[in-house]
Amino acid sequence: MTDLKGRLTQAVAAAFAAEGLALERAAVSVSDRPDLADFQSNSALVIAKAARANPREIAGRVAERLAGDADLASVEVAGPGFVNLRVADRLLAERAMEVEASRLAGAAPVAEPRRVMVDYGGPNVAKPMHVGHLRASIIGESIKRIFRFRGDEVLGDAHFGDWGFQMGLLITALAERDSASPFLAEGAGPFPAASPVSLKDLERLYPTAAARAKSEPEFRERARRATAELQAGRPGYRALWAHFVAVSRGALQREFHALGVEFDLWKGESDADPLIAGMVDELAGKGLLVEDQGARIIRVVREGDKRELPPLLVVSSEGSAMYGTTDLATIVDRRRSFDPALILYVVDQRQADHFEQVFRAAGLAGYAAEGALEHIGFGTMNGADGKPFKTREGGVLKLYDLISMATGKARERLHEAGLGAELPTAEFEATAHKVAIAALKFADLSNHRTTAYVFDLDRFTSFEGRTGPYLLYQAVRIKSLLRRAEAEGAAAGQILVRDPAERELALALDAFAAAVQDAYDKRAPSFLAEHAYRLAQTFSRFYAACPVLAAPDEALRASRLAFARTTLKQLTCALDLLGIETPERM
Numbered sequence: 001m002t003d004l005k006g007r008l009t010q011a012v013a014a015a016f017a018a019e020g021l022a023l024e025r026a027a028v029s030v031s032d033r034p035d036l037a038d039f040q041s042n043s044a045l046v047i048a049k050a051a052r053a054n055p056r057e058i059a060g061r062v063a064e065r066l067a068g069d070a071d072l073a074s075v076e077v078a079g080p081g082f083v084n085l086r087v088a089d090r091l092l093a094e095r096a097m098e099v100e101a102s103r104l105a106g107a108a109p110v111a112e113p114r115r116v117m118v119d120y121g122g123p124n125v126a127k128p129m130h131v132g133h134l135r136a137s138i139i140g141e142s143i144k145r146i147f148r149f150r151g152d153e154v155l156g157d158a159h160f161g162d163w164g165f166q167m168g169l170l171i172t173a174l175a176e177r178d179s180a181s182p183f184l185a186e187g188a189g190p191f192p193a194a195s196p197v198s199l200k201d202l203e204r205l206y207p208t209a210a211a212r213a214k215s216e217p218e219f220r221e222r223a224r225r226a227t228a229e230l231q232a233g234r235p236g237y238r239a240l241w242a243h244f245v246a247v248s249r250g251a252l253q254r255e256f257h258a259l260g261v262e263f264d265l266w267k268g269e270s271d272a273d274p275l276i277a278g279m280v281d282e283l284a285g286k287g288l289l290v291e292d293q294g295a296r297i298i299r300v301v302r303e304g305d306k307r308e309l310p311p312l313l314v315v316s317s318e319g320s321a322m323y324g325t326t327d328l329a330t331i332v333d334r335r336r337s338f339d340p341a342l343i344l345y346v347v348d349q350r351q352a353d354h355f356e357q358v359f360r361a362a363g364l365a366g367y368a369a370e371g372a373l374e375h376i377g378f379g380t381m382n383g384a385d386g387k388p389f390k391t392r393e394g395g396v397l398k399l400y401d402l403i404s405m406a407t408g409k410a411r412e413r414l415h416e417a418g419l420g421a422e423l424p425t426a427e428f429e430a431t432a433h434k435v436a437i438a439a440l441k442f443a444d445l446s447n448h449r450t451t452a453y454v455f456d457l458d459r460f461t462s463f464e465g466r467t468g469p470y471l472l473y474q475a476v477r478i479k480s481l482l483r484r485a486e487a488e489g490a491a492a493g494q495i496l497v498r499d500p501a502e503r504e505l506a507l508a509l510d511a512f513a514a515a516v517q518d519a520y521d522k523r524a525p526s527f528l529a530e531h532a533y534r535l536a537q538t539f540s541r542f543y544a545a546c547p548v549l550a551a552p553d554e555a556l557r558a559s560r561l562a563f564a565r566t567t568l569k570q571l572t573c574a575l576d577l578l579g580i581e582t583p584e585r586m
């Protein structure tokens with residue numbers, strides 16, 4: 001199944017060929033003048049330039065050939081040599097029914113499914129989440145769904161930050177708090193099975209320890225030693241670390257679940273640890289490791305670089321594995337366990353250099369093929385002051401607080417709009433939660449990922465404008481229409497295109513395929529967000545212009561119900577690809 005653009009491209013290519021004009025690639029695009037045409041081709045301009053011929057004359061010949069095509073209602077030459085195409089109503093109806101029957105709501109699957117790993121979220125043990133993690137979770141979840149939807153075999157990995165210096169900081173802080181802790185004993189254990197810390201403890205210990213490490217060199221030194229000892233396998237430290245990880249991870253999993261983000265794997269930096277020693281030997285064997293002031297590094301500069309990229313630090317002077325080391329070893333691990341053809345790292349743009357270093361090192365070491373590793377960077381979510389968003393207290397954001405704040409706002413908005421008043425309390429609460437998540441996610445995903453945006457809960461939660469709640473409201477409206485139809489015994493039937501609003505809706509349904517393709521190719525869910533908004537708006541106009549249950553005759557009613565059902569199916573699908581769940585009622 002191809003979308004209309006694909007079909008017209010073939011028709012245009014055939015027309016050029018029949019005129020004896022060898023076109024490298026026929027170009028058809030959605031018309032930028034919907035009042036004049038549905039699609040347009042500027043291929044005559046392209047070929048005329050190469051052949052030094054008159055573009056209008058070429059366009060005229062091609063248009064004449066196309067005029068006989070029953071799929072086209074009109075073919076016109078415009079401007080310097082554009083061919084304007086209007087699709088026949090019959091073809092539009094056919095295409096809408098294809099979308100209705102399609103498992104992918106009209107989108108095309110990938111030609112050759114690949115194994116793809118999406119590395120996203122990236123929360124850290126004990127360290128609070130920041131906006132970078134929030135965006136990574138929202139964008140990564142959507143990208144994972146888009147790839148899986150088109151047929152790739154996809155695994156999403158949280159890549160938990162559980163192995164770096166912050167672990168040494170925590171151990172040192174705990175050692176000060178409980179100097180008699182059994183976990184500090186040097187021997188092989190056994191150590192207590194109960195955690196010596198709660199989540200609250202971790203949340204208190206970490207910031208203090210981090211601050212002290214900045215101001216007290218002696219404390220920092222101890223933390224660095226603890227990190228090295230942990231990584232070298234000191235049993236008490238490992239046991240303590242396992243408790244930190246479990247406590248932190250349990251809490252994070254709950255929060256991510258509330259956000260509608262589900263990882264397939266909760267692997268962490270530490271999972272790469274058993275591979276590090278072997279990897280370091282191998283890197284040394286390949287002559288890639290260079291001694292540098294007691295540390296061991298890989299130089300990654302390339303000829304033609306515009307600026308000097310620092311080397312990748314593999315082993316610190318204390319013998320510790322660094323962030324880049326675990327990332328490199330994780331590539332080795334992923335190759336062994338899943339062998340992905342592509343790994344997408346959905347991480348804050350500010351880490352661009354880090355990934356460039358890691359990718360180059362992986363290339364030098366022969367761990368990944370050219371193009372198999374991609375950093376999918378994104379801008380920040382800012383506060384009104386233009387700086388990365390912080391809570392009112394000035395602290396970094398806590399996912400839990402953010403979600404409850406948004407849910408509170410969503411409740412207010414529902415009340416204001418007179419929505420959900422008849423719902424049982426539990427359902428109202430679940431709906432408010434869905435509205436809140438839709439608000440947060442849509443606000444994020446409707447921007448291209450590389451642009452920064454300003455956090456504005458009032459705007460995000462509005463039921464009007466380009467927002468998640470608006471889209472949910474439109475979806476729920478269609479659901480209720482379909483329920484009423486069912487109660488009246490009205491069934492959907494064959495789709496007919498008669499009214500301009502029906503044409504417009506059929507064209508919008510057709511455009512989903514291109515939106516999915518763009519979102520996939522550019523790893524940019526914003527194309528889908530844009531489509532969902534356009535579809536909802538187009539449906540709204542259709543609904544205003546074309547009575548459904550009160551349609552003039554039975555055939556039209558059945559057709560319009562089919563339109564409604566297909567729109568709902570595609571809209572829910574688009575929202576689901578954005579990670580947004582649609583409630584039944586409001």
Ligand code: ARG
Nearest residue numbers: 119122123124159161327347
């Ligand atoms: N934990 C990291 C951080 O907070 C993000 C991890 C991203 N993924 C990766 N493979 N490095 O910055």
